[in-house]
Amino acid sequence: MADKYKLSEGALAVLMRGDKIDNPIMQVLGSKKLATNDPDKERHRMMLSDGKYLFSFAMFTNQISNSILLGGDFEMFSIIKIKRSVTSEINKDKSADKKILVIMDFEFVAKGSEVGYKIGNPEQLPANLSKESTDPPKPMQTNANSTARMKTSVPSISGINLNNTMQGKATHSISTITPYQNKWVIKARVTNKSNIRTWKNAKGEGSLFSFDLLDESGEIRVTAFKESVDKYYDIIQVDKVYYISKCMTKMANKQYSSLKNDYELTLTNDSVVQECEEETDIPTTKYDFVTIDKLANMEVGTIVDCIGIVKQASDVQTFTAKSSGRELKKRELIIVDPSKASVSVTLWGDTAENYDYTLPVVVIKGGKIGEFGGGKNLAVSMNGFLKYNPDIPEAFSLRGWYDNGGCNEEASNISARSNMGGFQANWMSFREVKDQDLGNVEKGYYYQTAGTVILVRAENIFYKACPQENCNKKIVDLENGTYRCEKCSSEYPNFKYRLLGNVNVGDWSGNQWVSMFSSELEILLGKTAQEVGEIAETDNDGLMQITNEANFKQYTFRCRAKMEKYNDEARLKTVAIKVEPLNYKEYNSHLISRIQQLAS
């Protein structure tokens, strides 16, 4: 019975010395709720046992505390496997060298009620954590990866003179940075650097810039405010590697950053930044390139990396955004790649202004897929960046392809506006098309809307048409058993029924009379034109029944709207060129992006 649960004897000593140990197993021997006024910040201090030692200052991070409280799982004698933890010094009172253990990730090995007793006879963990006095009798497994390098650096960090001896020193991985432990030095490459921005709001004003750091373990954003901007803006350069320490750590707002890290750093007066001038193994930006042809079938809003040759570049255009009144600057590139597809890339702001024509290979990191008029495009926005002729194999091979004939290959432009029938068109509403006078263009305006059939006008819903397959001209009944088609200049013994009618369709914005032909009315009525025609000729009640049954069903209506003159009066004529079942997934993603636009 006593052997059923095996604790990692001596592991507490290893952890509290600042060293790493893989997934130690501990028993919880007590907990105490910490005083707080804020129920959201409720935390518990716990006593842990590794079977050999006891330690009374262990805590869970807020998120874990909350989930335990909500789940009601937490019990005395529980056995847990600690998957991720850090030690932290409580420095408020400099004389008290008190350390706590913050548990960031764990899993239950056994619940307290199943265990029901204290395992072993653990003693208080001694204050002196020298290796000899505390090491477990059996060798403990340590991490073999980069975190193992932290072993020597943790206890010695405070003694390092960052100004001249950082070279070659062991450093921490970005992935180990948390708000609970501030004594780290990271060595990381700058992959992206913003311009200096200024702000002014109710709380004050100031300037800031930010940059992104990368090492083999992960990435993190660093922001500098005000004085730090002057101090660091010129020092920080993209692609260079720096030793950085003593920053403030805070939660990252995922809304504004796509970096894979829960935290962000802020440079303070105490921060130390030193360029690493030696050769390093710190990785350079990783790209996950998507070929241009693939972009055509990817969802709007997806963030991708792309590499291509610039075939065309527009001048910078300046205009005022209708929605915000903000002055915007943009430039459009068209890039191609060996997938024989080209895409329009929109550069905004400074990226647009600073674009360099002379360099043909561009890499887009973190481009956002957009859509216009049925074609896809890429936008390089705040979180992404553009790079010219980067020193990566993909760039050389692309250049090779282009110079060896690729420049002459025809590429299909996935940004081409294709909002004709059968292709994806812009989502619009009847009301917006009217209010924005979108039909006032020569070719008509193509759009789609999710609509509900309100009324199918039954009068004159059919006509007798030329029986020729590709001729739908109304025939003239010669009343002698033959029918004449003026268009074909022929007479036939037969005819075919065709449908042509007006349907009142409602969408969220209002309703609209929409003209439809056979192919669309057949879908709405669930009958062929021939069936409808035959019923309509003999059985008016039957026709009414068919048209009534079409009501209140929902479809995607692809429409063409065009202003036309009727007796000197301008009227918006709307024709449905395609009716199909509403694709809820696609429509929802449109609605979500629309809500996001409204919310921002």
Next chain:
DNA sequence: CCCCCCCC
């Protein structure tokens, strides 16, 4: 402590 990420 910012947080605009857009246009036809």
